[in-house]
Amino acid sequence: MRGAEILLHPTSEIYQRNITPKDAAKISRSVENMIYVISTNTAGIVNSYIPSDSVDGGSKIIDYRGIVVAETGAGESMAAFADINLAGLRGDHQRPGLNNLLSRQRFEIYAQSYLNSQFYPPNTMADGNIERKHFIQTQKQTIERLTTLGII
Secondary structure, X not given: OOOOOEXXXXXXXXXXXXXXXXXXXXXXXXXXXXXXXXXXXXXXXOOOOOOHHHHOOOOEEEOOOOOEEEEOOOOOOOOOOOOOOHXXXXXXXXXXXXXXXXXXXXXXXXXXHHHOOOOOOOOOOOOOOOOOHXXXXXXXXXXXXXXXXXXX
């Protein structure tokens, strides 16, 4: 919406072959915003109950039409690479039609709602050293607030 053409998404997700809700969201974001999404997964995780190599693989590049153009499998030293066609993206931004979702969105409908809403609190890690339990506690508090507000 502000002229971005590529969204870089560093992540640490458990890799699996089946499409996950997060994968569906990445594809949706690429289509809705007509941008490339480059999602890079970590090469391992430490100090967690999750097996350290479970987040190997799953990096992917999704084009502005929602097509996964590159994806890694599991294992060390995996890299996803593909050509990024900015000329094609820019051309599709200028072309009228059903596929140009960006030109057909009504963002103003949501502006007031987003302006007056705070779901997950900002700057929760600004104080420095954060333990893993911080994320669960913050999420539980957010769920309580959303429940009290009748949102969920």
